[in-house]
Amino acid sequence: MTSDRILVVGGYGAVGATVVSTLDGWFPGRVVVAGRDEGRARRLGGVRADAADPEGFRRTLEGLGDVVAVVLCVEPPDTRVARVCLERGVHLVDIGATRRLLDGVADLHDLAAGAGATAVLSVGVAPGLTNLLARRAHEAVGGAERIDLTVLLGAGERHGADAVRWTVEGLAGPPAGAPLRTTLPGHGRRTAHPFPFSDQHTLPRTLGVGQVTTRLCLDSKPLTSALFGLRAAARRPAVRRALTAAFGRVHLGGDGFAVRADARRGDLHAAWAVTGRVQSRVTALVAAYVTRELLTGSAPAGVHHIEQLPALAGLPEALGAHGLTVWDRHAAVLGT
Ligand SMILES: NC(=O)c1ccc[n+]([C@@H]2O[C@H](COP(=O)([O-])OP(=O)(O)OC[C@H]3O[C@@H](n4cnc5c(N)ncnc54)[C@H](OP(=O)(O)O)[C@@H]3O)[C@@H](O)[C@H]2O)c1
Incomplete structure (x- = not known):
């Protein structure tokens, strides 16, 4: 029985698939693929989840029970899914690139800090x-x-x-x-x-x-x-x-x-x-490294952009192993 699982939303997309394979190498058996296509998600051992449906998303998290981090590899229409994660104390890695959404999640800083969750924004190539x-x-x-x-x-x-x-x-x-x-x-x-x-x-x-x-x-x-x-x-x-x-x-x-x-x-x-x-592969690698830092490092609770976390400053060099x-x-x- 696995525990402390990582839910990768958009996990069979161009970015998400590499996030899943990289994290699975580091945390075998703990990665759950999610997307709106239930058949496709299930074939990968995952679950259906819709980032545009916060109540359904809440039920998915409750159903899984042991999710400690969500990696959002798709942009939801608003910040409600981020709120659902952070208020439950679930860490969030968000590869979104739209100012309105990033600002909205940044506004959840106090909520995240109070729940002991960390969210990292500006994850990828640009932003990232x-x-x-x-x-x-x-x-x-x-x-x-x-x-x-x-x-x-x-x-x-x-x-x-x-x-x-x-x-x-x-x-x-x-x-x-x-x-x-x-x-x-x-x-x-x-x-x-x-x-x-x-x-x-x-x-x-x-x-x-x-x-x-x-x-x-x-x-x-x-x-x-x-x-x-x-x-x-x-x-x-x-x-x-x-x-x-x-x-x-x-x-x-x-x-x-x-x-x-x-x-x-x-x-x-x-x-x-x-x-x-x-x-898209390097965006995924950035997201995977950030997720690993959240799970194994000591990032403070709250919402942070990637450049605000000193532990991630050396990421460009770390990605040298992947051709950067x-x-x-x-x-x-x-x-x-
Ligand atoms: N920060 C950066 O540097 C950077 C770089 C590249 C991409 N991005 C961002 O990353 C995101 C994904 O890009 P991509 O190239 O991987 O796109 P993609 O190949 O189209 O993948 C998107 C994935 O999300 C799923 N999805 C779509 N809507 C969903 C929803 N409402 N709920 C749950 N899953 C949903 C899709 O599957 P279903 O349609 O079956 O649900 C698909 O698996 C984009 O928002 C893009 O702007 C950021």
């Missing part, structure tokens, strides 16, 4: 590794006045349906700021376009930095131009639906990704970057 690199660069200049984050995604990767939908929705938001030319290791000099990654709202609060900008480009230059050329049109739902369908089918380019953080204070400038392959490369400000390739 972006936050960790931003913190390093911030500290390297002795407290940044400004941080610029750039993310390059591989257009050839088979991104999960939920992640594609999220990215296309992000296109429709008002562009904040101007495109930026920057160097990404292994990808050369690129133009990245303003994109509403949640860090631009999180980091001013967690690091106390006045200005944080976030930008995106794809490994394919023509696709980057085409995507951001469609920005105005993407405000129309029909165009977003067509784009989501196209990105689900067309895989032009590779599966490499890169993340870069630049911090500036006066004349001081620090830059850090990471490069790797298959961002960390580039620091001394690497000539980062330039200015």
Whole structure:
């Protein structure tokens, strides 16, 4: 009989499947797969769970009885499932990337602290590794006045349906700021376009930095131009639906990704970057490492973004074992 189980919601999705296999290697027999497709979940030894149905989710947790941590590998429509977990004292790892939801879960800090539960937000590549690199660069200049984050995604990767939908929705938001030319290791000099990654709202609060900008480009230059050329049109739902369908089918380019953080204070400038392959796999690895830290480390109760937990500061290097490369400000390739 197993106990202290870990429920992975979205556990057969692009991110969730790797979260499940990684955690299962560390905690054999303790991982339970969940999703809305009961047959699929059961074939994997799991249960049906719907992150959009908090009462049903509460019953699922009660039925399992011994869940100590929930890994949310899908974005629920609101924060009610997070509340259900935290008020029961169940730890939460949330790979969500939408500001409204992250802010809503952060508001549950006192509830979580009172119940002895820890939630970690900004888990993944962006947000996630972006936050960790931003913190390093911030500290390297002795407290940044400004941080610029750039993310390059591989257009050839088979991104999960939920992640594609999220990215296309992000296109429709008002562009904040101007495109930026920057160097990404292994990808050369690129133009990245303003994109509403949640860090631009999180980091001013967690690091106390006045200005944080976030930008995106794809490994394919023509696709980057085409995507951001469609920005105005993407405000129309029909165009977003067509784009989501196209990105689900067309895989032009590779599966490499890169993340870069630049911090500036006066004349001081620090830059850090990471490069790797298959961002959904690395997002999953970040989520698995964070979950392991919650279960075996001493993270304080309450709701925290990843960069607020010192025990996770070395995660980029730890992921070197999975092919991630960390580039620091001394690497000539980062330039200015
Ligand atoms: N932080 C980061 O860097 C980062 C990176 C990549 C992705 N993400 C986020 O991760 C999430 C998942 O991405 P993905 O690429 O893995 O997508 P995906 O392949 O579409 O997987 C989503 C999974 O969630 C399940 N699901 C969907 N709605 C659900 C619900 N209401 N309740 C329970 N399960 C539900 C799906 O199965 P059923 O439809 O059968 O339920 C599927 O298994 C997205 O929200 C994305 O924005 C974050």
